[in-house]
Amino acid sequence: MITMKDIIREGHPTLRKMAEDVSLPPSADDKEILRSLLEYVVNSQDPEIASKYGLRPGVGLAAPQINVAKKMLAINVIDDKGTLYSHALFNPKIISHSVEKAYLTSGEGCLSVDRHVPGFVPRYARVTIKAWNLDGEEVKLRLKGFPAIVIQHEIDHLNGVMFYDHINEENPFQPIPGALAIER
Incomplete structure (x- = not known):
């Protein structure tokens, strides 16, 4: 079981690396790692x-x-209508996205960041993701609003990007024109 001591913190070099694709079909080890990621967020x-x-x-x-x-992530999030999006994914990739942007009015946080970083993080309001699930089956997810923001945050981790890299340094709360403001 993953605990907080297993989660590396900002400044660790792995957080800035490009993750590698997971070989498919996934190995038993990779499946176990992915299962444990989902188990952590659920628990x-x-x-x-x-x-x-x-x-x-x-x-x-x-x-x-x-x-x-490695390119693996898990999300467990409920949207504004009460729908649960619980996914453990190998090699997730954004294959299309909206022009419209969205952001969380409260800003974003991260389990690898022990400090509050104020500011708006612009994301796509809607994304379509292609990935493979724990059974090695290809899946396509269409997400919008909060679940879309969450998965983009996690995909950023696979590309060595931290959420605060997107915040406007000069004006962290500068309005994002035409963007959907999401309260959380």
Whole structure:
């Protein structure tokens, strides 16, 4: 089981590396790593389990965050309509996206970042993702709003990008023209 001590923090070189593709079909080891990423985000959202194991709540986790430079991520997030998006993915890739942008009014956080970084993080409002699931089957996901923001944050980790790289340094809260403001 992944705990907070397994999650590397900003400044660690793996967080700035391009992750490598996972060979398909995935190995038993890769499947186990991916399962554990999903297990962490699910468990971290359960107050009892999170308290017992000292887990910081999260909605997504990427393999580079546990010092594995491979393209694997997990999300467990509920959209504004109450729909659960719980996915463990190998080699996820954005294959199309909206022109419209979106951002979280409260800003973004990250399990690898122990400080609050204020500012708006512009993301695509809608994305289509192609990836492979734990069974090695190809999947296509169409996400919008909060789930779309979460998966883009995690895909950034696979490309060595941190959320604060997107924040306007001169004016962190500069309005993003025509963007969808998402309250969380």
